[in-house]
Amino acid sequence: MPRWSIIFVRLVDRLNYGVGRFAMYLLFVLMAILMWSLISKNVLNPSLWTLEMAQFAMVAYYILGGPYSMQMGSHVRMDLFYARQSPRQQAMWDAFTVLALLVYLGVMLWGALDSLGYSLGLKWPEGALLPEIGRLERSPTAWRPYLWPIKLIMCIGFLLMLLQSVAFLIRDIATLKGETI
Template identity: 30%
Template sequence: MRSLIYIERLFNRFGDLLGWLSSILFVLLLANVTYDVIMRYAFNDVSIAFQEMEWHLFSAVFLLGVPYAIKAGGHVRVDLFYERLSHKAQAIIDLLGTLFFLLPFCLLVTWYGIDFAKESYALGETSGDPGGLPYRWIIKSMIPLSFLFMAISGVGLILHSLNKIFNPHLLHIRSESNH
């Protein structure tokens, strides 16, 4: 069972890396918005590319932040009953929810999202606006990539749930790695 804990820690490190990357992209988004606002209102200069970069960065922050939220337990759930259950019951709910809902959905979006991004790349899709960003396939490829990362975080959640069921005395492992 020690190897199960070690493998969970590897998945947690991957989730932490995605959280770090998402936070760096958020700082870049903040800088982009600040620059865009200053240029627009102080100098009456509008850049379509910078406006599009805002939603590209926002999308990347969100798409890479969700796998981290799954790892950190910050995802949305209905806690009305869940919080009152034992750790073992919570682990069983997390395990079943991940196996039957999270993983199939993530893998489905990943599978179909690859063709979505490949088509954009093959067409050489760019912004429809003059002065917009080229290479729209880059942001479109973030969709299947992020859902693959969510599935990987889901595997980490499965490992955590199994550790809660079979190693209840080691519950502190995941909470320590979340701080």
């Protein structure tokens, strides 16, 4: 395998490992938010922000932890026939499914970027080179937080998952060639 592909795979693995380890701690943030929600509802005045902030923390935990989960092999897979196959046949099936995953993640990233642009108030008029900046999108709830931070996290998560999928595809190609990365 070319040197650049080995460097790419190792860099993506290291990046997703670090982000995934960070994302694990978001579960504690989520628990703290829910604990505060419980206390504020029973002792103080209920906080408006706790439910939505818990949802944002859960989305960040899930989206940023996805590439790490994929890297560690923690995703659900059907092993009825797959486990009985040789590593070369497994790599062939994995390469095929990763190609389908790349298409899916590309569409998801495209939609997430479009949604992020909308939440930032970016509009491209016909024929213009630069966007017009409008209002920032806010949630329609009573708390009304800006939505661009969580949409940015979603874009980052989809990009990291896309990069991890490309790294898996490179590994599968190396396995089909009889090499290891």
